[in-house]
Amino acid sequence: MSKKPTNKGGFVARRPSQSARYQPADLLPILLIATVYFLTAKFGLSLAYGTAQATTVWPPAGIALATILLLGYKYWPGIFIGAFFANFTTNEAPLIAACIAVGNALEALAGAAWLRRVKFHRSFLRIRDVWIFIGVALAVVFISALIGVTSLAVGREIAWTDFRTTLRVWYLGDLMGLLIVAPVILLWQKQRLVNLFHKSQRGTYALFGTVILSQLLTYFRSYQADELITPRSYQAFPLVIWAAIRTSPFGVALSTLIITMIAVISTTHGRGPFTQQPTIEGNLISLQSFLFYVVATGMTLAAIVAERNVVTKNLQIEKKELSESKARVEGIVLSIAEGLVVVDAAGNIVLVNTIFERLTGWPRRQVIGKPLQSILPLETADRRPIPASERLVTRVLLRGKTIMTGLSPQPHYYVRRDGQRFPVAVSVAPIRVGGIIIGAVNVFRDISEEFAVDRAKDEFVALASHQLRTPLSAIRWYTEMLANQEVGPVNKKQRQYLDHIYRGNLRMVDLVNALLNVSRIELGKLSVEPRPTNLIDLAESVLIDFQADIQVRRLNIVRNFDQTIPAISLDPQLIRMVIQNILSNAVKYTPSQGTVTISIGWQPTLGSRAKAPARKNVLITIQDTGYGIPASQQGMIFTKLFRADNVRKQETTGTGLGLYIAKAVVERSGGQISFTSVEGKGTTFTVVLPAEGTKKQPGTRPLITSSK
Amino acid sequence: MDTAKKILIVEDEKPLLDALTDKFTREGFSTFGASDGEEGLVVAQRIKPDLILLDIVMPKMDGMTMLKLMRQEPWGKNLPVILLTNLSDFTNIADAIENQAFDFLVKSDWRVDAVVEKVRQRLSQESS
Numbered sequence: 001m002s003k004k005p006t007n008k009g010g011f012v013a014r015r016p017s018q019s020a021r022y023q024p025a026d027l028l029p030i031l032l033i034a035t036v037y038f039l040t041a042k043f044g045l046s047l048a049y050g051t052a053q054a055t056t057v058w059p060p061a062g063i064a065l066a067t068i069l070l071l072g073y074k075y076w077p078g079i080f081i082g083a084f085f086a087n088f089t090t091n092e093a094p095l096i097a098a099c100i101a102v103g104n105a106l107e108a109l110a111g112a113a114w115l116r117r118v119k120f121h122r123s124f125l126r127i128r129d130v131w132i133f134i135g136v137a138l139a140v141v142f143i144s145a146l147i148g149v150t151s152l153a154v155g156r157e158i159a160w161t162d163f164r165t166t167l168r169v170w171y172l173g174d175l176m177g178l179l180i181v182a183p184v185i186l187l188w189q190k191q192r193l194v195n196l197f198h199k200s201q202r203g204t205y206a207l208f209g210t211v212i213l214s215q216l217l218t219y220f221r222s223y224q225a226d227e228l229i230t231p232r233s234y235q236a237f238p239l240v241i242w243a244a245i246r247t248s249p250f251g252v253a254l255s256t257l258i259i260t261m262i263a264v265i266s267t268t269h270g271r272g273p274f275t276q277q278p279t280i281e282g283n284l285i286s287l288q289s290f291l292f293y294v295v296a297t298g299m300t301l302a303a304i305v306a307e308r309n310v311v312t313k314n315l316q317i318e319k320k321e322l323s324e325s326k327a328r329v330e331g332i333v334l335s336i337a338e339g340l341v342v343v344d345a346a347g348n349i350v351l352v353n354t355i356f357e358r359l360t361g362w363p364r365r366q367v368i369g370k371p372l373q374s375i376l377p378l379e380t381a382d383r384r385p386i387p388a389s390e391r392l393v394t395r396v397l398l399r400g401k402t403i404m405t406g407l408s409p410q411p412h413y414y415v416r417r418d419g420q421r422f423p424v425a426v427s428v429a430p431i432r433v434g435g436i437i438i439g440a441v442n443v444f445r446d447i448s449e450e451f452a453v454d455r456a457k458d459e460f461v462a463l464a465s466h467q468l469r470t471p472l473s474a475i476r477w478y479t480e481m482l483a484n485q486e487v488g489p490v491n492k493k494q495r496q497y498l499d500h501i502y503r504g505n506l507r508m509v510d511l512v513n514a515l516l517n518v519s520r521i522e523l524g525k526l527s528v529e530p531r532p533t534n535l536i537d538l539a540e541s542v543l544i545d546f547q548a549d550i551q552v553r554r555l556n557i558v559r560n561f562d563q564t565i566p567a568i569s570l571d572p573q574l575i576r577m578v579i580q581n582i583l584s585n586a587v588k589y590t591p592s593q594g595t596v597t598i599s600i601g602w603q604p605t606l607g608s609r610a611k612a613p614a615r616k617n618v619l620i621t622i623q624d625t626g627y628g629i630p631a632s633q634q635g636m637i638f639t640k641l642f643r644a645d646n647v648r649k650q651e652t653t654g655t656g657l658g659l660y661i662a663k664a665v666v667e668r669s670g671g672q673i674s675f676t677s678v679e680g681k682g683t684t685f686t687v688v689l690p691a692e693g694t695k696k697q698p699g700t701r702p703l704i705t706s707s708k
Numbered sequence: 709m710d711t712a713k714k715i716l717i718v719e720d721e722k723p724l725l726d727a728l729t730d731k732f733t734r735e736g737f738s739t740f741g742a743s744d745g746e747e748g749l750v751v752a753q754r755i756k757p758d759l760i761l762l763d764i765v766m767p768k769m770d771g772m773t774m775l776k777l778m779r780q781e782p783w784g785k786n787l788p789v790i791l792l793t794n795l796s797d798f799t800n801i802a803d804a805i806e807n808q809a810f811d812f813l814v815k816s817d818w819r820v821d822a823v824v825e826k827v828r829q830r831l832s833q834e835s836s
Binding site for chain 2: 471
C-alpha cells in the first residue's frame with residue numbers, strides 16, 4: 001500500500017506509443033526477455049506430460065504480459081524469440097514453433113492492450129483491477145491456446161482427437177502463468193519489498209514461515225488411499241486470507257507463488273493431496289484449477305482490504321481536518337474582540353469567549369449550561385430589571401430575526417457578577433440549522449465610553465443652546481425696539497446700521513439652530529412624530545414665509561399641485577423644514593425676475609401600462625432658474641458645511657447645513673432626495689416620500705424649526 | 709390705564725428681563741419683574757398677575773419648580789403661564805402640559821413684537 005491507485009502513471013513504466021521506434025539500445029532488453037522467456041518456458045515444458053508442447057505450468061505467459069505492460073508493446077520480439085527457441089529446441093518443426101511463438105506474443109500484446117483500454121491499474125488495490133485482470137486473463141489465454149494447439153494438430157504433432165484435452169492443458173497452464181506470475185512482477189518494487197519485510201512486520205515472517213512450512217508438510221508426504229485427502233489443500237485459503245488481511249496484494253501474490261511452486265513440484269513428484277488422478281497431468285489439472293480459486297480469492301480479498309484501508313485513511317484525514325477546522329473556528333470565535341455568549345434554544349449558555357469573562361467577571365467553567373438570565377441580568381437605565389421574556393435573546397429565539405440595540409434611545413445595562421453594571425450595545429442573531437432555530441449568538445460591547453461621550457455632547461448642546469441664545473435674544477429684542485423707534489427717533493444711517501446688526505443676529509440664530517439640529521441628527525436623537533399632513537398646505541405656508549424675499553427679488557413663483565394627493569402621515573415640522581431649506585436656496589440663489597416652480601404630485605411609475613398607476617410615492621419638486629451648482633461640486637452638496645464656489649460669491653449668508661439636514665430628515669422619514677443642476681441654468685431638487693407615510697420613530701429631541 | 713393687565717416676567721438674565729419689562733410697559737401693561745423662581749412666587753402671590761412669562765433655567769429655584777408650587781396654590785391654579793425657553797432646557801413637554809403651561813416660546817426665535825402679540829392673544833382667550 002505504498003502507492004495510492006491513480007489512473008495516471010504507474011501502470012506502465014514507459015508510454016508504449018512514445019518508444020514505438022526501435023533503437024540499437026533496445027536489442028539488449030529484447031534478448032534478455034527472450035532468454036528469461038526461453039528458460040522459464042523450458043522449465044514449464046519439462047513438466048509437460050501428455051504432449052511435449054502443452055504444459056499445465058507455463059510461467060512465461062505471466063512474464064510476457066508483465067513485460068509488455070511494464071516496458072511497452074515494442075518488446076514483443078523478445079517473447080516471440082524466446083517462445084520460438086523453446087519450442088524449436090523441443091523438436092518442433094520451425095513453422096510450428098513460429099506459429100506457437102506468434103500465439104504466445106499475441107496473447108501478451110492483446111492482454112496488455114485490453115488492460116490498458118479498461119484502465120487497469122497494476123497496484124491491484126481495487127477490486128475492479130483484480131477482477132478485470134482475472135477476466136482479461138481468462139479471455140486472452142484462448143488466443144495462445146487456440147493458435148498453439150491448432151498448429152500442433154495441423155503439424156500432426158497431436159491427433160485431432162486430443163485437441164480438446166490439449167487445449168485444456170494449454171489454457172490452464174497459460175492462465176495460471178498469468179494469474180500467479182504476472183502479479184508478482186507487476187507488483188515487484190523495492191519499496192514494497194521493504195515494506196513487506198520491514199523489521200517491524202514480524203507478522204510477515206510468521207506468515208511466510210507458516211506458508212512454507214505448512215505447504216511443505218501438506219504436499220511432501222504420502223497419503224493413504226483411504227485418507228480424506230483433498231481438504232488438506234484447503235489450508236491454502238486461510239493462508240491467503242491471512243496474507244490479504246495482514247500484508248498487501250504483493251504479499252498475497254508472493255504467498256500464492258510460493259504455494260504454487262511447492263504444490264506443483266510435489267505434485268509432479270507424485271506427492272501431496274493431488275495424487276488421486278491416474279496421471280500426473282490429471283493431478284496438475286486438478287491442482288491448477290484449485291489454485292485458480294486460491295489466487296482469485298486472495299487477490300480479491302487483498303483489494304477489499306486495501307480499499308477499506310483507503311477509506312479508513314481518508315476518514316482519518318477527514319476527521320483530523322474536521323477537528324482542525326473546528327479548533328480554528330473555535331479559535332476565531334473565542335478571539336472576537338467583543339463579548340460573546342452563545343445560547344441554546346432554551347436560553348442556556350453553550351459558549352462564551354474571553355471578553356465575556358472579562359466584562360462580566362464570570363469564568364467560563366461556571367456559566368456553561370446555566371440560563372443566560374441567571375448569569376447576566378439585564379436592567380434599564382433606571383435599574384428596573386428586564387425579565388427573561390423581554391430579553392433580546394428570547395425575542396430572537398422566538399422570532400428568528402437579528403436584533404441590535406445600542407445607545408439610542410436608552411441603553412440597557414448588564415449586571416456583572418460583582419453587582420456592578422455597564423451600558424451595552426448588543427446584537428443577537430439566531431442560529432439556524434436546517435431551518436430550525438437551535439440557539440442564538442449574542443455579541444455585546446461595553447459602551448460606557450460612548451455613553452459618556454454622548455452625554456458630554458448632550459451637555460455641550462444644552463450649554464451652547466443656552467449660552468448662545470440668551471445673548472442672541474437680547475441683541476435681537478433691543479435691536480428691534482431701537483429700529484421701531486420705540487425709545488426715540490432713528491436717523492437713516494442709524495437705521496441702516498441697526499439693520500446690519502439685526503441681519504447678523506438672525507444669521508447667528510439660524511446657525512445655532514442648524515448646528516443644534518445637526519448635533520441631534522448625528523446623535524440619532526431626532527424624533528419623528530408623524531400625523532396626517534397636507535403637503536400642499538405645508539408648501540403654501542412655507543411660501544408665505546418667503547413672501548418678502550420673493551417680492552424683493554421679483555421672482556415668478558409657479559405652483560404645480562396635484563389636488564388628488566391625500567393627507568400623508570408625516571412629521572409636518574420636519575418636512576416643512578425640508579421644503580424650507582430647499583426653497584430658501586432656490587429663492588436665495590435665483591437672480592431677479594427668475595422663476596421658481598414648486599410641484600407636488602404622484603411619482604410616475606416607470607413602464608407601467610396599468611390604467612391606474614400604482615400610487616406609491618409622492619414627489620416634491622422645486623425647480624429654479626438660478627445660478628446652478630458647478631458640475632465638479634455636485635457630489636459635495638449634501639456634505640455638512642459645504643457651499644458651492646459660485647454661490648459664495650453671490651451670497652455671503654448661508655450655513656452650509658440646510659441640505660445636509662434636509663437629506664438626513666428625508667431619509668429618516670423613509671424618503672429620498674436628489675437633484676439635477678446645470679450651472680447658469682438652474683437646479684431642480686426632487687424629494688420622494690412614500691405615500692404610506694413615515695413610521696413613528698422615538699427620539700429624545702425634536703428638531704428646532706423656523707424663526708418667528 | 710386702570711384696566712391695564714398685570715404681567716409678571718420671571719427671568720434671571722437682566723438684559724432680557726429689562727427688554728421685556730420695557731417693552732410690555734410701553735405696550736400698556738402693568739409690568740412686574742422677578743429674577744428667580746423664589747422671588748417670582750413671592751411677587752406673584754402678592755400682585756396676582758393676569759399672566760406670567762416664565763423662564764426655565766434660573767438660579768435658586770428654576771421655572772418648572774416654581775410652576776409646580778404655584779399650581780398647588782388656589783391663586784395660581786389656573787393662572788396663564790407662557791414658558792420662555794432655550795428649547796434644550798425644555799425636555800419634558802409632558803411635565804409642562806401637566807402643569808397647564810400650553811405655550812412655550814424659544815426666545816431667540818421670536819421677535820419681541822411677536823411675544824407681545826402672543827401674550828395679548830393668550831389674555832383674550834382667557835377673558836373670553
